[in-house]
Amino acid sequence: MTKIRWGVLSTARIGVEKVIPAMQAGAFSEIVAIASRNIEKAAYFSKKLNIPKYYGTYQELLADAEVDAVYIPLPNHLHVPWTIKAIDAGKHVLCEKPLALNAQEAERLLHSAAKHPKLKIIEAFMYRYHPQWVWVREKVRSGGIGELRTIQSFFSYNNIDPHNIRNIVEAGGGGLMDIGCYCVSLSRVLF
Numbered sequence: 001m002t003k004i005r006w007g008v009l010s011t012a013r014i015g016v017e018k019v020i021p022a023m024q025a026g027a028f029s030e031i032v033a034i035a036s037r038n039i040e041k042a043a044y045f046s047k048k049l050n051i052p053k054y055y056g057t058y059q060e061l062l063a064d065a066e067v068d069a070v071y072i073p074l075p076n077h078l079h080v081p082w083t084i085k086a087i088d089a090g091k092h093v094l095c096e097k098p099l100a101l102n103a104q105e106a107e108r109l110l111h112s113a114a115k116h117p118k119l120k121i122i123e124a125f126m127y128r129y130h131p132q133w134v135w136v137r138e139k140v141r142s143g144g145i146g147e148l149r150t151i152q153s154f155f156s157y158n159n160i161d162p163h164n165i166r167n168i169v170e171a172g173g174g175g176l177m178d179i180g181c182y183c184v185s186l187s188r189v190l191f
Contacts, residue, residue, distance in 0.1 A: 007033040007067035007091070008051075009058045009082055011041045014096065015073040019124070020049055023071070035061035058082060062089035071124070072096060075165050076172025080105045083121060084112045092120045098181045099123040101172045125182065128189055140190045151190065153183040 036042035039056030046054035069092035100106040
C-alpha cells in the first residue's frame with residue numbers, strides 16, 4: 001500500500017502538537033505540505049516538523065497536485081466551507097470535530113460530497129477507532145454486558161477564557177461544540 005500524502009490547512013496547536021506527529025509516525029501517511037494564513041508560521045512549522053512544502057494560503061495547498069488528502073483543524077465555523085473547497089479540489093478530507101455546526105451545514109456538505117463519490121470525508125473524533133472503544137463497542141453489540149439501557153458520559157476541562165476560540169459562539173465555539181460533542185457521539189459508536 002502506498003502512503004497517503006497529506007496537506008494540513010492551519011497551524012493549529014492540535015495539528016502541530018498531536019495529529020501531525022502521529023501521522024508522521026504512521027506507516028501509510030506522510031505530511032507533504034502545511035498552510036497558514038501567515039506564511040511565516042507556515043514556514044516555521046514546515047521547518048520544525050520537517051514538512052517539505054509550506055503555503056501562505058489554504059487555496060495554494062489545495063491546488064498542490066502532490067497532496068492526496070487534507071487534515072482540517074481550523075475553527076469550527078470554517079469546517080464545512082474548507083471541506084467543500086477541499087473535495088472540489090479533489091482531496092480526501094479528515095476534518096476536526098464537529099464536522100458541521102447544524103443540520104443545514106451538514107446538508108450542504110452532504111450535497112457537495114455527492115458530487116465527488118470517490119472522495120472520503122471523515123470527522124476526526126479521537127476515540128472512535130481507539131482499541132479501547134473498539135473493544136467496548138464489541139462488548140455492547142454482542143450483549144457481553146447485558147442489555148444496554150442507558151448511557152451516562154462526562155467529559156470536561158476548565159476553559160473560562162472568553163477570547164479562546166473554543167468559547168467564541170460566532171466561530172462555532174461553546175461547550176457542546178468543543179467537547180460536549182464527544183458525549184453526543186458516544187451512542188453512535190456503541191450502536
